Structure formats: C-alpha cells, structure tokens
Amino acid sequence: MSAIWPLFGDLHQTFANQPFWAGLLLIFASILSGTLIGIEREKRDKPAGLRTLTLICVGSTIFTLASIYIGDSYHADRARIAAQVAPGVGFLGAGAIIRHRGTIIGLTTGATVWVVAALGVLIGTGYAAAGIGLALVVLSMLTFVHRFERRFVDPCQWTKCRIIFESDRGKTRIRILQILDAFRVPLGGWQFVTFDGHDAIEIQYCYAHRHHRAFLSRLVELDDVLEFQGDLPYQNTPLKTLD
Numbered sequence: 001m002s003a004i005w006p007l008f009g010d011l012h013q014t015f016a017n018q019p020f021w022a023g024l025l026l027i028f029a030s031i032l033s034g035t036l037i038g039i040e041r042e043k044r045d046k047p048a049g050l051r052t053l054t055l056i057c058v059g060s061t062i063f064t065l066a067s068i069y070i071g072d073s074y075h076a077d078r079a080r081i082a083a084q085v086a087p088g089v090g091f092l093g094a095g096a097i098i099r100h101r102g103t104i105i106g107l108t109t110g111a112t113v114w115v116v117a118a119l120g121v122l123i124g125t126g127y128a129a130a131g132i133g134l135a136l137v138v139l140s141m142l143t144f145v146h147r148f149e150r151r152f153v154d155p156c157q158w159t160k161c162r163i164i165f166e167s168d169r170g171k172t173r174i175r176i177l178q179i180l181d182a183f184r185v186p187l188g189g190w191q192f193v194t195f196d197g198h199d200a201i202e203i204q205y206c207y208a209h210r211h212h213r214a215f216l217s218r219l220v221e222l223d224d225v226l227e228f229q230g231d232l233p234y235q236n237t238p239l240k241t242l243d
Helices: 019-043 050-074 082-095 107-124 128-153 171-182 210-220
Strands: 098-100 103-105 158-165 190-195 198-206 225-229
Touching: 019 050, 019 107, 019 128, 050 082, 050 107, 082 107, 107 128, 158 171, 158 190, 158 210, 171 198, 171 210, 198 210, 210 225
Parallel strands: none
Antiparallel strands: 098 103, 158 198, 158 225, 190 198
C-alpha cells in the first residue's frame, strides 16, 4: 500500500527524476476522465460527446504540462499557458449554448465542457487520482441529478399525437426524419403508420416542457402535412428523455 499511496499525490514530485512517466500517466488519466463523462453525454446524443470531451480534457492536460515544463526549463511563470485554458475553453462552451424559439438550450453541455477542461488542468498539474475521482463525481451529477429532477422536481408529462401527411414519393418522410433528428426525438417515441389511406406518424412527446414539444411546430409547417391529431390514447412506456 505504501508503494501505491504516492500515486494519489502530485505525480510530478513522485516521478521527479522520470518526467516522461509522469506525463504519460497524466495523459492516460485525462483520457480516462474525459471518456467517463463523454460516454454519458454520447448516450444522451449531445453535441459534445465522447470524442469532444476526451479531446478537451487531454488538450487541457497537454497545455498544463507544456506550461510546467517550459516554465521549469526557462525559469518562467509555470502557470502562464495553463491560465489561458479557462478563457479559451469558455468560447468553446459558449458556442454550445444557443437560443432556439425563445428557449435557451445547451447550458449543461457548455458547463460540462468547462468542467472537463478544469479536470484536464488539475490532472496536468500532477493530481491524476483527484482528477479521476472528480470525473466520477461529475458523472454522478449528470446521471443521478438529472433523474432526480425529472422524477421529483420537474417531471415530464407525456401524451401522443398523430400527424397525417402526403407522401410526395417518400420525400416528406425524409423531411420529417430530419426534423426529428435535429430535435433529438428518441427513436422509440415515434412510428410511421397508415391512417385513412394516408401516411401518418404517431409521436409520444412531453407537453410539460416547451423545448420538448418545440419540434411539433416545425412538423406542422411542412407543406405536405394534412392534419394534426392530438391527445391520442397513450400508454406510459419508458422513453429516453429529450434533454
């Protein structure tokens, strides 16, 4: 145990005579931390997924390592380069936040980008174990706090609708699929059917949250849509959330 315990501290001091191994372990820790959070975001089909968050974490670690090594080699400020990670990644996170039809979306994604960059800097300073531990904490927050909010604070209210449309030789289906993909409507929440001799789509959606039902206005704006039928009989089956 005494041989393992130093790995939980500053690896730059632990491997003071072997900086190559320190850097290698820290890069590996940043990859692991970014992957842990990125997998959760990827499962929810977020813009910043596995590859994006892993690269952000690794990039922050590399900048921090470069800042430390350059500072030691040239007797300069060891934190100069690392200090630019926070404002730099701020622009990246802000780019994930957009305003759509009166609703702000992407705040959690932007915050996740910011936190992952902070983890990368922490790991780059030598504290790999702390970075991985905090990554698990962030992962728990993204997973369990989200479930708690949806169950107790602001639960979704589900209903079902039917949209009848002209096929236009299959082109309308493609337009509908583009809208569903753009709004990340879960695959298990809709199906194409035939109704009164016309093509139609039946969709389960949450009517309690504006950003969950925003895609309906886009669908009914399609030229080939003939009719919208809401409040259909609904069976409460588990679905992925639309967040």
